[in-house]
Amino acid sequence: MIRICHDLEALSLAAAELFAAEACQAVRVHGRFTVALSGGSTPRRMYELLAREPFIEQVPWQSTHIFWGDERCVPADDPRNNALMTRQTLLDHVPVPPGQIHPMVCNSSPLEAAVEYEALLRSFFAGGRPRFDLVLLGLGENGHTASLFPGTSVLDDQQHWVGEVYVVEEGLQRLTLTAAAINQAALIVFLVSGHGKAPILREVLKGTQDPHSIPARMVKPVDGGLLWMVDRHAACLLRQRKE
């Protein structure tokens, strides 16, 4: 499913509304809301909106459990750190109990950090599958999502829920949920904005390239929902009716 919004502001508002609705529904049905947040710049405005009226009142923050889809292995105060961005825009302003916020921490080796985060997830999901109520994802211009980058070995990891990856273009180690883990979610939502994403969005949605070269195409929920929330600039190469 694709939802086309007028611009980034409209997209961010629609995404905040969806986040609040999913959170309320999850708490109603099973007493908690478990979400894996995305890094990058696109979700910033959505996070800022969630920290304000009406969402700060609407979302059951006390029953919300925050995880991340990926993280760069940089210090917690490094501006590239996804958890830092989320704290500055959202988590420092809403009453999620601190024990329910679970950043990916890369202090040890990336592999050890991946093993630790996976152990946390397996404990949280009590031995079941990683059934996030919502996974938020972005889309890189090279087709990556989370830190699932083209041509990396983590793409084919069907055994683990968390992997470590060295991103050559950045000279950075990263941690990421594997596609196998992401695909267990109840709902996966991509947020994509801007003309710069139009070619890759068309390739992901309409192309036939091997998913290993466009990892976003590996995101196929096993039995959950998949929603592309995009603005009209990113959608300009798609033949879709605008909402």
Ligand code: 6PG
């Ligand atoms: C990250 C994200 C990454 C991001 C895309 C899009 O840590 O950078 O997880 O997958 O979502 O690169 O980034 P923008 O939203 O900045 O375009």
